[in-house]
Amino acid sequence: GQQLNQSPQSMFIQEGEDVSMNCTSSSIFNTWLWYKQDPGEGPVLLIALYKAGELTSNGRLTAQFGITRKDSFLNISASIPSDVGIYFCAGPELMKTSYDKVIFGPGTSLSVIP
Amino acid sequence: DTEVTQTPKHLVMGMTNKKSLKCEQHMGHRAMYWYKQKAKKPPELMFVYSYEKLSINESVPSRFSPECPNSSLLNLHLHALQPEDSALYLCASSPRQGARELFFGEGSRLTVL
Numbered sequence: 001g002q003q004l005n006q007s008p009q010s011m012f013i014q015e016g017e018d019v020s021m022n023c024t025s026s027s028i029f030n031t032w033l034w035y036k037q038d039p040g041e042g043p044v045l046l047i048a049l050y051k052a053g054e055l056t057s058n059g060r061l062t063a064q065f066g067i068t069r070k071d072s073f074l075n076i077s078a079s080i081p082s083d084v085g086i087y088f089c090a091g092p093e094l095m096k097t098s099y100d101k102v103i104f105g106p107g108t109s110l111s112v113i114p
Numbered sequence: 115d116t117e118v119t120q121t122p123k124h125l126v127m128g129m130t131n132k133k134s135l136k137c138e139q140h141m142g143h144r145a146m147y148w149y150k151q152k153a154k155k156p157p158e159l160m161f162v163y164s165y166e167k168l169s170i171n172e173s174v175p176s177r178f179s180p181e182c183p184n185s186s187l188l189n190l191h192l193h194a195l196q197p198e199d200s201a202l203y204l205c206a207s208s209p210r211q212g213a214r215e216l217f218f219g220e221g222s223r224l225t226v227l
Contacts, residue, residue, distance in 0.1 A: 031214040042118075042204050042218030043157065088156055092214050101170060102216055104156035 002027050002093045004105035012111045019076040021108045023089030032072040033090040033102070034063050043088060047074070079112050117141050118219035120205050126225045129195060135222045137188040137205030146188040147216065148180060149204040157204055163188060164210070195226045
């Protein structure tokens with residue numbers, strides 16, 4: 001099946017710094033999703049991308065759908081302590097039936113040092 | 115606040131117990147999902163219900179039995195679980211199957227002794 005990879009695996013940054021992380025796939029995706037998960041909570045959808053080259057912002061977060069359709073990027077500007085958590089990229093794995101399922105990358109763990 | 119509600123938040127059960135996890139959404143979504151998440155791992159799909167019918171079963175052992183009584187409710191019945199089944203069980207919904215935006219509940223933390 002299709003697989004997603006995320007880098008870096010973990011990050012430790014100073015409060016106020018900008019953050020960049022990315023997600024790559026072994027095959028083409030037609031949708032990219034970025035989720036954040038706080039400890040003990042369910043993932044929360046941050047940004048959804050639907051077209052190659054698309055750039056979408058949500059507050060201090062900006063995500064891009066890569067031109068090759070095999071990657072996506074998430075940037076966080078001016079990080080704050082509440083940005084701490086695990087960031088997952090996700091996308092629909094195309095199945096032989098008309099149904100598809102959303103698969104998740106392994107995640108990037110972000111720690112912010114005040 | 116999440117609009118997908120899961121109960122209980124925490125559950126401890128023995129290997130011979132029968133218990134159930136419950137999930138409820140009132141967003142009018144027609145697809146509902148169960149995911150399993152182990153520590154420091156991404157969520158893994160277990161089941162998908164579309165219009166109250168089971169459409170995807172990811173080869174989940176029969177000791178996990180899903181049920182969708184109506185379009186707002188999703189249950190996961192648990193019986194004869196193993197300690198390795200201990201995990202965070204996440205319910206999610208989406209407007210329809212194939213809509214990629216999933217809305218997750220806070221999860222039910224299951225411990226099997």
